Amino acid sequence: MKCIKCSKTAKIGLKHLGGSLCPSCFAEVIEKRVRKSLRDNKWLKPADRIIYIDDGTLQSKAGIHLINAIFKNQPFNICFKKGLIKSAARLSKGYDKVLIPWNMDDEVVQFLDALFNAKKVPKKRHIKFLINISDEEIAFFAKIKKIKGTQKAKTRLGKMLDDLEKRYPGSKFGLLRSI
Ligand SMILES: [Zn+2]
Incomplete structure (x- = not known):
């Protein structure tokens, strides 16, 4: 199996990526996607006092x-503080922007939970x-970057979502888009 970008040996085959990727091209795709969401949403300005809430999970790390990769050599000042996401409001007093390690699964699970249990999405x-x-x-x-955390x-809904993704690759992206 060859990487669709550089034709080195591919090790990662997630169907929604459009083909198999080698570890370095995969890492690049992820970094680019995060960069793009930062840019498209115009989330941060250099003058902002920015804090990142680190809850210790692999996702957070x-x-x-x-x-560190994206803001290297850029005039942004980002503080890291350990704590739980649910305490973010308290931890971020005095800061303008609060970054939380919240991903697609968290978002979709929160949405489905609200939908199934007639709750409001916070x-x-x-x-x-x-x-x-x-x-x-x-x-x-x-795994590629040897990050530990x-x-x-995983909630029951989170596991259900993983099963759905296995059976119908791309489901999570589809659900996120519809949210
Ligand atoms: Zn590659």
Whole structure:
């Protein structure tokens, strides 16, 4: 199996990527996708006081790795603070922008949970830094970059979503788009 971008040996075959990728091209795709969401949403300005909430999960550590890669040699000042996402409001006093390690799975699960259980989707003013990246992609990315962290707890809905993704690759992206 060859990488569709550079024709080196491919190791990652997630169907929604449009073909198999080698580890370095895969990491590049992920980084580009995060860069694009930052740019398209105009989330951050250099003058902002920015804080990133690190909840210790692999996902959060992958987010830190991406921040360091993306903002290297850029005039942004980003602080990292350890804590839970649900405490973000308290932890971020005095900051203008709050980045949280929140990904596609978190977003879709929250949406489905609200839908099935007739709840309201909570409105968060925080920036969902990994919104375009799925759990599977985080896992591959962390492996490639040798990132360590705790596993995020999966709810029953989260597991259901993984099963759906296995059977119908691209489901998570489709659901995110419809949200
Ligand atoms: Zn490649």
